[in-house]
Amino acid sequence: MFGNQQYNIINSPLEQFEVTSLLGLNAPILGYLNISLTNLALYSLLVLFIIVSLHYMANNDTKLVPSKWSIALESVFASINSMVREQLGKELYLPFIYSLFFFILIANLTGNIPYSFTITTSIMVSIGLSFTILIAVTILGLSIHKLHFFSYFVPSGTPLALVPLLVLIELVSYLARAFSLGIRLFANMVAGHTLMKILATFLYQMFSGSLIVAVLTLIPFTLFLAIMGLELAVSFIQAYVFVILTCSYIKDAIELH
């Protein structure tokens, strides 16, 4: 995995998550300048390009009869809109939630293309997103409720003797959100892609055996295709879960339980 790269067929299944530099500028000017285009950056730009072009294509230009793309996009918008309305009661944070959903969804779906890189399997991306959301939610709660925000950590009707213990528990569970939100996305993507790689390596070895074994391998191959379908579903579900939990965190900060 580390050191000199070996171009064997059987590599470590975790190698697909490695960030490598594709184009690098490394020069001792302006102190020490190092600009490199990694595969993470390339795929982030690709995701941005896909999202923008999808919305450009699906723009129906205020025609009376919408195109098929427009209908699909509008139904996604309607479902996110109803989710945000249900949780928050207003549409103030809809632009943020909508763009977050599309970023994670497109990032997960482009990762399902074989030999590509998934940007959400990079822990910097997923933990960075969840850290940003937790810090933002804390700032939001503090700006709305000032010092009353800290009453969030004391559930109402607690006997005084239990307050220090409960505050500690609530504080830990509040801070654990910053990690659990990102690690959920990260772990789902990493475990799914590693499993696919292991199964694909195994199937490749079976297919390159004798003819009878290769024909018999078609049975586990159908199972593999089903797991691929599950992986596509997981990409969608994880984006949805991330967004719905973000909504409920914002709601907690606004309403304080």
Add this chain to the structure above:
Amino acid sequence: MSFLGLRKWPTPVAKPLWPFIAAGTITYFLVAKAQDMGVKSEAYAKDPRNPYAAQIAKESHH
């Protein structure tokens, strides 16, 4: 379809998101600090893949 200040229904889109923008800035600095620590750590300071290896070696001479 108009864009950038010329929207048909001028509603504040970026303004209510100021906590998120502030948090993004904080996260940016945290990530930059983590990168700095990782680049200068014992395990990766002399790694051939580290693009800052030459600079760290030069600084440690002083």
Add this chain to the structure above:
Amino acid sequence: MLAAAKYLGAGLACSGLIGAGAGIGLIFSALIASTARNPQIKGQLFSYAILGFALAEATGLFSLMICFLLLYS
């Protein structure tokens, strides 16, 4: 010795999936039971079930990820 300990640890880490499997089964059994009682709120129940499924699956995947990390890195 170290390799053997690695494989043992990976196998033990996989036992976390027992809980995830039981949790997913419970969620869908509850979904079926509640849909049979009140079929009108099927859509709402299904979205809750999917949310619960993802949360339960994530805990299992944490242990699966630890297992993969033990085996391959």
